[in-house]
Amino acid sequence: MKEFKLTSWSIDNRTSIFIITVIITLAGILSYNSLPKEQFPDVVVPTIFVSTIYPGASPSDMEQLVTKPIEKQLKGINGVKKVTSSSVQDFSNVIVEFNTNLDVVLCKQKVKDAVDKAKRDLPTDLLEDPTVSEFDISEIPIMNVNISGDFSLDKLKDYAEKLKDRIEEMREITRVDMVGALDKEVQINVDKYKMTAAKLTFRDIENAISGENLTISAGNVDIGGMTRSVSIRGDFTDVEQIKNIIVGSQSGAMMYLKDVAEVKMGYEEQESFSRLNGKNVIALNVIKRSGENLINASDKIKETVEEMKASDFPANLDVVITGDQSRATRVTLHDLINTIIIGFILVTVILMFFMGGTNAIFVAMSVPLSMCIAFLVLPSFDFTLNMIVLFAFLLGLGIVVDDAIVVIENTHRIYHDEHLDIVTAAKKAAGEVFLPVLSGTATTLAPFFPLVFWGGIFGKFMHFLPVTIIITLTASLVVAYIINPVFAVWFMRRDGDHSVKTDPKKARRRTIAGYVIYGLATLYFYVNGNMFMGNMLVTLALLIVLYRYVLEGLVTRFQTKLWPAVQGVYASFLEFALRRPWTMLVGMFVLLMGSCGITASRQANIVLFPKADPNFIYVYLNMPVGTDVNVTDSLTRIVERKVVETLGENNPIVESVIANVALNASEDQFDRSATSNKGKVGVAFVEYGKRNGVSTNAYMDKIREATKGIIPGAEITVDQEQGGPPSPKPISVEIRGDDFTQLARASVAVKRYLDSLAIPGVEELRSDLILSKPEINVRIDRDRASREGISTAQIGMEFRTAILGKEASKYRDGEDEIPINIRLQKDQRENINAVENLNITFRDMNMGGVLRSVPMAALADVKYTNTFGGIRRKDQERMVTLSSNITAQYQPKQTEVVNAVKAALAALPPYEGVTVGFAGEDAELMDAMTFLGRSLIISLFIILLILVTQFNSFGKTLIILTEVVFSIIGVLLGMAIFNMDFSVIMMGVGIVALAGIVVRNGILLVEFTDVLRAKGMNVHDAIVEAGRIRMTPVLLTATAAILGLIPLAVGFNIDFENLFAHGDPKIYFGGDSVAFWGPLSWTIVFGLGFATFITLVILPVMYLKGWQLSEWWRKKV
Secondary structure: OOOOHHHHHHHHOHHHHHHHHHHHHHHHHHHHHHOOEOOOOOOOOOEEEEEEEOOOOOHHHHHHHHHHHHHHHHOOOOOEEEEEEEEEOOEEEEEEEEOOOOOHHHHHHHHHHHHHHHHHHOOOOOOOOOEEEEOOHHHOOOEEEEEEOOOOHHHHHHHHHHHHHHHHOOOOEEEEEEEOOOOEEEEEEEOHHHHHHOOOOHHHHHHHHHHHOOEEEEEEEEEOOEEEEEEEEOOOOOHHHHHOOEEEOOOOOEEEHHHOEEEEEEEOOOOOEEEEOOEEOEEEEEEEOOOOOHHHHHHHHHHHHHHHHHHOOOOOOEEEEEOOHHHHHHHHHHHHHHHHHHHHHHHHHHHHHHHOHHHHHHHHOHHHHHHHHHHHHHHHHOOOEOHHHHHHHHHHHHHHHHHHHHHHHHHHHHHHHOOOOHHHHHHHHHHHHHHHHHHHHHHHHOOHHHHHOOOHHHHHHHOHHHHHHHHHHHHHHHHHHHHHHHHHHHHOOOOOOOOOOOOHHHHHHHHHHHHHHHHHHHHHHHHOOOHHHHHHHHHHHHHHHHHHHHHHHHHHHHHHHHHHHHHHHHHHHHHHHHHOHHHHHHHHHHHHHHHHHHHHHHOOOEEOOOOOOOOEEEEEEEOOOOOOHHHHHHHHHHHHHHHHHHHOOOOOOEEEEEEEEOOOOOOOOOOOOOOOOEEEEEEEEOOHHHOOOOOOHHHHHHHHHHHOOOOOOOEEEEEEOOOOOOOOOOEEEEEEEOOHHHHHHHHHHHHHHHHHHOOOOEOOOEEOOOOOEEEEEEEEOHHHHHHHOOOHHHHHHHHHHHHOOEEEEEEEEOOEEEEEEEEEOHHHHOOHHHHHOOEEEEEEHHHOOEEEEEEHHHOEEEEEEEEOOEEEEEOOEEEEEEEEOEOHHHHHHHHHHHHHHHHHHHOOOOEOOEEEEEOOHHHHHHHHHHHHHHHHHHHHHHHHHHHHHHHOOHHHHHHHHHHHHHHHHHHHHHHHHOOOOEEHHHHHHHHHHHHHHHHHHHHHHHHHHHHHHHOOOOHHHHHHHHHHHHHHHHHHHHHHHHHHHHHHHHOEEOOHHHHHHHOOOOOEEOOHHHHHHHHHHHHHHHHHHHHHHHHHHHHHHHHHHHHHHHHHHHHHO
């Protein structure tokens, strides 16, 4: 008898296996509870940012002085995919994107080394060195804590800082950014005229302050055998001391600082604003540490807020949490877990009819056991429990039971048909199907191996799916051959079998004890108020009674009458098909060509990632560069009021309306710079299940229409949150060239041309080139300055100190260090004529050291001009980008809109020195399609090797592989019938995964046909008998996989926790999960459903024709 030794050993050591099973279950549950939970995985890709701040520098200066020197050093690094940069007022950002197979830490070090080399070419007066940081998706805030109330600015900030400190103490938190607060500063507002009269300079004042505000260590002194340190403390203790500092001029005059300047404690100019529901707040944006548990972090923050509200904060201080990502994470995880439970129930029910209740239960138990093993392994890969991992479990739900179905179904058949004892039947069944099941699992896993090596941010994002599937399916193989046969030996029985002897009295005592323990456990839960567990145990008991007295008879009739009749009908149809092989095969080829033709003719919408209804709608306001932050704030209020008016007052599906100005107002979620010309209004909706069927997508176009043109000269963009990893806008036109004048002219012409076409669906083309940034250009007269012995640096620093100010020292106020800032008083520093007439005082050594003063206007020419608002570069070439979203109305026709833009660009005449090309999401889409196509080819090659190794026949291998090709018919027809979009990432992954799943059943059928032929049966009868016998496991495995995915495909949700705890199942259809995973689920459902027909009908026909062809060839040769 053929056996698999590991299975035989586990059957012979049943008690040990039971103990191991219990340990695996408990350890798996503990591991599940300890796994960090988040909505999206923390994606870390080798993309490095180099950020440099240089206050007062124009975009062109930033490009020449900072960006270019850094880019020059970066271009020599190996493994760089592309380098892009942005130079704006005061700020340079260079982004280095490496090939994704490189280590992030190594890439970051290479960039740091290059930046160190570039430092010698950078300006010497940078406030701080360039900052090098890596891209990390966890940098997006997990929540905003908004603090407001009728308090002074100081008091409100004190409360905010206390809460900030408490949150930052948490292990899960990286940092907390404060938005909307005012920072203190000691202001030395110098009167230009008094300073000139006293022949003082900014340097004199700076030296006087820094020379007084000191703490100096004078060493140690031994006194009476004790060593005491000597410390001279001269640091300021109040502002009055600063006022009374004596300042000495170069002429020898002495005076108090208060005589030439206003000295006061004030606030730095407010650079950002934040509002919640129209009310000014200080917002704390909380950034989670990568890999930490999002839900735990959120719970801890909420507990801390409640604790501080009760003990530290006054009752009238409002602390409101918004933008809580854990809410979406809880909903997503909750929905996916409930979907897994629904799929598990459906799979168990279908197994029950084919295999009986007992067999169905321990086959279905292979799902949680395989998951428990996976939960034990996942921490070693540093995986978190996110929506990608949970969907992998859901996808594996129907596949995981396949191995157990084949093993248990074969055991059931041998046990009842051959009348062997259960131990022998279990050992024989496992040995008989070991090889086909092993190769079937290997072919199922084969398509997932190439996906593990998917590059780019999308590949890193989806990386969790194939790895989790590989771990879970490998675990299912272990469960099927070690644990399931033991269950079969213990629980599978037929009438008259006494091979497993049990003492009737002991069995009865065990049964009674089991009932008593079950009843006491139920009573215990009810007494302690745990309605969930109590109701669940009662429900399980009722289901057992229902099966024992109602369903068991139906199952028996199904197995003994209905199913044999269905098998007979199938055998007759198979006979019919075998008599008309060419009709069946030609029909399949016609259907394949027809499905391809239908797909091509309907021009399906092609998208990168599917989009769900918005959970957040963002309205971005972009004013001309240079707009004062207070002006931007007032205009943002207008947009905010318009948005609230469009949504309606007290809208039940709106959770909050949040406004940000300058900080956190950029469309780039990772941009932490304060930009005075930008504002953002964010609308947060309640979770999907509480919207009562109201679509938030309709509000996108309503808000877009309501805000259009309400502020002349402003650019207003309406968008929703990202449904996956960050991706470019669907419409993006790159215009590249070296000469900025030609580039600007071409970009304006291209934008005007595309706008004139008024292509339907294009929201509004926006250029990132700003040509009208106001600037005051100070041109130094080098000849005159040289004659006076004055350098450009001296003149520049005078202008800089007069306008921007200079920090002279720090004033300590408790634990706070407050900057002491010197500059001209407000009315003078905002008057450029007053600034340029400021005197530079110096000793003229050519005249014997005579003290002289020269107005800066005599040394420089001041002109009012306009300059570029920002300069972007790609691979050291200047670039302008025209981009646009697609309106909600035309999103189902996105491909049509994109193709229209491409056609318009193709009709453009060439521009001298400038290249125009379509980029953005389209480029990412092509990369994804190329990789997935390559992955499918590699998968088929791996499957081919496995099949050739097993069957030692190239013909049988090709027969089985044709299933993959024909299964595409089901996918294409299903998409066409239901008019679905083609989501490249999701459907592409689905088709690649489908290749391995459909091959599995073909292996079972072909292998068993070969077994029957080896026993002497002729080919025709062997094909029919193999089809009849293997029809059950083929249908079971396919149906299990389909039923596991159907709940997610249709968006069917039941809240099991609420059902058992409160009696309310909260049933609804739809949600974020179905929008995101629906395309992938339907791809497998359509493909596998059609592939089942191919396996049971077309594959036997091809087997027969293949045998006839080989016989003809053998006779001919």
